[in-house]
Amino acid sequence: MEVRFHGVRGSIAASGSRIGGNTACVEVTSHGHRLILDAGTGIRALGEIMMREGAPQKATLLFSHLHWDHVQGFPFFTPAWLPTSELTLYGPGANGAQALQSELAAQMQPPHFPVPLSTMRSRMDFRSALHARPVEVGPFRVTPIDVPHPQGCLAYRVEADGHSFVYATDVEARVQELAPEVGRLFEGADVLCLDAQYTPDEYEGRKGVAKKGWGHSTMMDAAGVAGLVGARRLCLFHHDPAHGDDMLEDMAEQARALFPVCEPAREGQRLVLGRAA
16 A cells, blocks of 8 residues: 655645645555545646556545535546546535535636536546445545544545555544544554644644634644554644745654654655555
8 A cells, every 4th residue: 555645735735845835635556546535736746647647547536525625626637537537536424425526516617617527527426425434445445534623524544455544634633532433443553644734832822813623733632642543653734834844844843752753744755555556
C-alpha cells in the first residue's frame, strides 16, 4: 500500500509553500487499485499523473465532507471528462450519494463555472459512505468513521497488505473528548493523518479570534490522540493557509515533545506501507 499526498492545505489554497499549497487530496494505491481521498485543488495534479499513465482510468473517490476546500478541485480532474474513465464516488452520510452529486453539480453551475457536471463523460457511480460500515475495493477495506466537525465529517481507515492508514481531516480531536468508538477505529494505525490546523494559542483565542468549535484540532491535540490510539506515525494535516513553512516545521517540532514520530504532511510525499504496491 502506497500513500501519496497531493494536497495538504486547509480552507483555501496558498501559494509559495515548499510543504504544499493545494487543498486536501490524498491518493492510496495497492496492486493496481486506486483510492482518492477528497477532491481539493490537489486532485488536478493527480489527474495529470493519471493521464500520463494512459487510458482507461479507474478510481474510487471517498469524500470526507462537502465543504468547498474538499470538492473544489473536481472540475479540473481531467479523467472525469473522458468516456474511458470509471469513477466510483462515495459521499458521506445516509443520503451521501445524492448530496455529493448535487454539490458537485452546484459548483459547476453559472455563475460559478462555465460548463456543467453533465458534460463530464466519465462513468460515475455515486454511493453513500456510512459510519462503521466497511467498503471493499480490490485489496482495500475502507471503514468510514464519524468525527466531530460542523455539518459532519467522515474519517477513513484504509487497510491493505497487512497495514493501515487513517485519514482524519477536519476533526476537532481532543484526548479528553475522543469518543471511544472513534479511538477504536483509529487504534494502531501505521500512519495517522490527522487535522492539526491550529496552534493552542489560536485555538483558545490567545492570538486573534478563538477557533474552538470551528471543527479543527491543534498540533498538540493531534499528538496526544496519536499517542492515545497507539499510532506508529503521525502526519499533521490540513495546514492553515496563514501558516508558512517555518511555522509548520515549528509546530511539528513542538508536537514531537508528545509524539516523537511526527511530521507535517508534505505535498508530493510518498509513504509505502507493507509490500510494494
